[in-house]
Amino acid sequence: MAELEIVGVPFSNYVRSVRMLCEEKGAAYKLVPSLPQSPEVVAIHPAGQIPVMRHGDVALFESKAIATYIDRTFPGPKFIPDEPVAQAQVEQWVSYGNVKVDRWIMREFVVPSVFFDKAKGPDTARITASLPEIEKCCKVLDAAVAKTGHLVGTSLTYADMNVIPMLATLQNFPAGKEIVAKYPALAAYVTNVTGRPSYTNTAPPPRK
Ligand SMILES: N[C@@H](CCC(=O)N[C@@H](CS)C(=O)NCC(=O)O)C(=O)O
Structure with missing residues (x-):
């Protein structure tokens, strides 16, 4: 499986929420510490906000969308229930x-x-x-x-x-x-x- 990359600086609350999800699921990820509005972030988020995510061919912005993708794609307990x-x-x-x-x-x-x-x-x-x-x-x-x-x-x-x-x-x-x-x-x-x-x-x- 491709490496999961969470792009954003660690003092952002929204970056932390997504990282917490990875930790809870036991999903391995790399934190790429980029600031809002950096070229790497703007390439994915039209408003330049963090976090953004890269996983193989998939690139996403907005923390809840990223969380949904990780929760559904990676094994481990579900933190966004199916019910x-x-x-x-x-x-x-x-x-x-x-x-x-x-x-x-x-x-x-x-x-x-x-x-x-x-x-x-x-x-x-x-x-x-x-x-x-x-x-x-x-x-x-x-x-x-x-x-x-x-x-x-x-x-x-x-x-x-x-x-x-x-x-x-x-x-x-x-x-x-x-x-x-x-x-x-x-x-x-x-x-x-x-x-x-x-x-x-x-x-x-x-x-x-
Ligand atoms: N709705 C966005 C909010 C993200 C957000 O507000 N990120 C802040 C850091 S915590 C940011 O990038 N601020 C800089 C900016 O808005 O230019 C999400 O859930 O991902």
């Missing part, structure tokens, strides 16, 4: 993760907290405005994982792998940690999933 309701629920939580959780945690809170014009300082109004929206997301996710400790069914699926890097990143910030701590089922969920080898083995190297 139609569970499969649709994975889609549902991946979409919610991408449209709401990524938006409020990453785009409106983490990115403006970390990357800002040094002369101007961070946009505190924007960051503060994200907090009630992050709290809404955490409330929704807390209720969803309260019964089984997972978003779908009773075991880990790609829906969990999609959202966990975002929630773990949130906890690196005192305001984010404070919000997660208000939701005990969510806090336990983050602790459990981030304790898995698939998460710890995909940790990005420390930033310089």
Whole structure:
């Protein structure tokens, strides 16, 4: 079989989600550490985003499409179930993760907290405005994982792998940690999933 290549830098949450899937399935892969908008990435993703994937003649962009391909192509346990309701629920939580959780945690809170014009300082109004929206997301996710400790069914699926890097990143910030701590089922969920080898083995190297 051709070598599976995940192209993207390891500190990207979406790259990490796809790598977690490979680790959980026991699918061997090579990480090709390319930045967004690099020629290698633009050759596959029309918007230059990471991750992209190469596997023999197959090239794909968008993390969920990549995850579906890997889950169906490689042997090992399935993390996107075949059963139609569970499969649709994975889609549902991946979409919610991408449209709401990524938006409020990453785009409106983490990115403006970390990357800002040094002369101007961070946009505190924007960051503060994200907090009630992050709290809404955490409330929704807390209720969803309260019964089984997972978003779908009773075991880990790609829906969990999609959202966990975002929630773990949130906890690196005192305001984010404070919000997660208000939701005990969510806090336990983050602790459990981030304790898995698939998460710890995909940790990005420390930033310089
Ligand atoms: N919907 C895309 C989102 C990917 C995404 O946002 N990737 C970020 C890194 S985590 C990126 O490439 N950002 C740079 C850019 O948008 O130019 C997916 O699921 O793959």
